[in-house]
Amino acid sequence: MTGPPVAGAGLEVRGLRAEYGAARVLHGVDLTVPEGEIAVLLGPNGAGRTTLLRALSGLVRARGTATLDGTRLLGRAPDEIARLGVAHVTQEGGTFGPLTVEENLRVGARARPWPRRGAGEDLDRLFGWFPVLRAQLSQPAGTLSGGEQRLLAIARALMARPRLLLMDEPMRGLAPRTAGLLFRTIHAINRDEGTTMVIVEHNVPAALEVAHRSFLMEAGRITARRVRGRW
Amino acid sequence: MFGQQLLEGLGAGAGYAALALALVLTYRFTGIVNFAQGELAMLATYVAWQLVVSGMPYWVALPVTVALAFAAGVLTERLVIRRLESGAGEVTLVVTTIGLYVLVNALATLVWTAALRAFPSPFPDSPPGLAALAAAGVAGAVLGALALVVRRTGLGLVMRAVAADARSARLSGVRVGRVLALGWGAAAAVGALSGVLLAPTLFLEPSMMTGVLVYAFAAATLGGFDSALGAVAGGLAVGVTETLAGTYLGFVGADLKIAVPLVIVVAVLLLRPQGLFGSAPVERA
Ligand SMILES: Nc1ncnc2c1ncn2[C@@H]1O[C@H](COP(=O)(O)OP(=O)(O)OP(=O)(O)O)[C@@H](O)[C@H]1O
Numbered sequence: 001m002t003g004p005p006v007a008g009a010g011l012e013v014r015g016l017r018a019e020y021g022a023a024r025v026l027h028g029v030d031l032t033v034p035e036g037e038i039a040v041l042l043g044p045n046g047a048g049r050t051t052l053l054r055a056l057s058g059l060v061r062a063r064g065t066a067t068l069d070g071t072r073l074l075g076r077a078p079d080e081i082a083r084l085g086v087a088h089v090t091q092e093g094g095t096f097g098p099l100t101v102e103e104n105l106r107v108g109a110r111a112r113p114w115p116r117r118g119a120g121e122d123l124d125r126l127f128g129w130f131p132v133l134r135a136q137l138s139q140p141a142g143t144l145s146g147g148e149q150r151l152l153a154i155a156r157a158l159m160a161r162p163r164l165l166l167m168d169e170p171m172r173g174l175a176p177r178t179a180g181l182l183f184r185t186i187h188a189i190n191r192d193e194g195t196t197m198v199i200v201e202h203n204v205p206a207a208l209e210v211a212h213r214s215f216l217m218e219a220g221r222i223t224a225r226r227v228r229g230r231w
Numbered sequence: 232m233f234g235q236q237l238l239e240g241l242g243a244g245a246g247y248a249a250l251a252l253a254l255v256l257t258y259r260f261t262g263i264v265n266f267a268q269g270e271l272a273m274l275a276t277y278v279a280w281q282l283v284v285s286g287m288p289y290w291v292a293l294p295v296t297v298a299l300a301f302a303a304g305v306l307t308e309r310l311v312i313r314r315l316e317s318g319a320g321e322v323t324l325v326v327t328t329i330g331l332y333v334l335v336n337a338l339a340t341l342v343w344t345a346a347l348r349a350f351p352s353p354f355p356d357s358p359p360g361l362a363a364l365a366a367a368g369v370a371g372a373v374l375g376a377l378a379l380v381v382r383r384t385g386l387g388l389v390m391r392a393v394a395a396d397a398r399s400a401r402l403s404g405v406r407v408g409r410v411l412a413l414g415w416g417a418a419a420a421v422g423a424l425s426g427v428l429l430a431p432t433l434f435l436e437p438s439m440m441t442g443v444l445v446y447a448f449a450a451a452t453l454g455g456f457d458s459a460l461g462a463v464a465g466g467l468a469v470g471v472t473e474t475l476a477g478t479y480l481g482f483v484g485a486d487l488k489i490a491v492p493l494v495i496v497v498a499v500l501l502l503r504p505q506g507l508f509g510s511a512p513v514e515r516a
């Protein structure tokens with residue numbers, strides 16, 4: 001499915017338009033995130049950043065084009081997009097409340113590319129980064145604190161070994177220390193796995209620290225972009 | 232005498248438990264209370280009857296019918312529910328199941344007429360207690376197997392994930408449509424089991440499951456509508472209290488016995504609104 005690296009590998013979005021009913025929200029978004037880079041989407045509330053991530057993961061219908069390593073994303077169902085290697089940590093978080101932490105992570109691992117080997121090692125690595133999850137492995141996810149649920153949602157997405165990771169305000173509700181830990185983790189995953197990432201964040205300084213490129217989004221359009229050298 | 236009554240109560244309770252479980256399965260997966268669950272079970276029972284009178288042994292007809300019901304459940308989800316789900320709200324779906332109830336009932340009357348028919352007993356020459364015991368045994372085995380699948384397998388994990396949050400399951404790559412169809416199939420299969428197990432003690436007619444549906448609702452509510460274990464325990468409890476009250480409480484008698492489990496259910500719910508095994512909504516401060 002992946003094949004050899006293709007020209008224009010990574011995420012390519014051209015002329016993306018989307019609306020909720022009659023309300024047009026995205027007015028032709030263009031954005032390129034080369035494979036292995038972290039892009040940060042900044043902008044005021046209501047700019048349409050959540051909608052953009054939803055369009056990419058199939059939760060919202062959109063027109064235009066969006067490709068990941070040359071594979072078309074638009075027009076596919078969310079589960080199919082997930083199996084293509086796109087993981088989306090939504091703004092709401094979204095853990096399986098009645099399932100234990102461990103079961104949540106096992107569901108995440110089901111989207112891994114075949115053969116689904118190495119889940120055990122990934123789990124150990126995740127626990128290294130987020131020890132709170134190991135400590136509450138057999139607890140129902142619904143009983144975790146808000147911040148812990150956020151970490152669990154991110155950990156579940158990582159268990160899928162995505163090629164493209166979309167994260168909507170991952171730091172929201174996290175204590176400063178945990179947020180710092182999370183960004184170091186994001187940085188490490190990107191460095192070690194080469195996972196392409198698109199992160200929506202309001203915490204501008206923290207986000208810019210890990211970003212290879214950043215986009216300013218206003219009223220459904222990209223109005224500014226900044227590219228930075230690699231580390 | 233008492234032992235005999237207890238057995239019969241358990242046998243009937245196994246049937247109620249199976250239908251209650253079917254209701255709970257559908258509800259857990261789709262958030263829909265399927266009012267047609269009993270009628271689908273009735274339809275399956277007619278199919279089983281048709282097989283038995285055409286010479287198939289009861290214990291062969293039972294699994295065949297359950298398998299057919301499973302397929303019918305999957306098809307119902309794919310052809311009817313799936314189409315409504317995207318656009319329609321929950322109320323529309325529930326009303327659809329009521330429409331399905333009427334439709335299936337009319338269909339059965341058309342094909343088999345409203346005449347009462349006796350379902351041949353699987354144990355024609357043995358005391359009724361034995362049939363009840365066998366019914367309880369079969370129900371127990373099937374429900375146990377189902378519980379194992381849901382608790383211990385990857386498929387069960389995915390099913391529980393879909394029940395908890397379908398959107399997040401989709402984002403984890405789960406083919407939610409397939410899982411829902413499977414859930415409807417499993418519910419229909421368990422419902423069919425209920426009908427076929429109860430058939431030897433009830434007369435076969437298009438409205439045979441109406442009363443059973445009331446008991447199954449009572450059982451599911453008693454157990455806590457979101458708990459499979461609760462549905463089974465509730466079904467057995469309803470079956471036993473109904474049978475014993477009908478026999479031992481002189482003033483109750485055969486006509487009033489349907490009320491007894493319902494009274495108990497109301498009493499339990501006053502003390503524990505979430506039911507015996509149900510989870511109270513978790514609220515974080
Ligand atoms: N489900 C919906 N139905 C109708 N309108 C919606 C829906 N979701 C979002 N919108 C509208 O689309 C616009 C963009 O919303 P979106 O959530 O994409 O913004 P955002 O950039 O993520 O903002 P925030 O930083 O506040 O999360 C807003 O004006 C919002 O009111």
Ligand SMILES: [Mg+2]
Nearest residue numbers: 049050091168
């Ligand atoms: Mg947003």
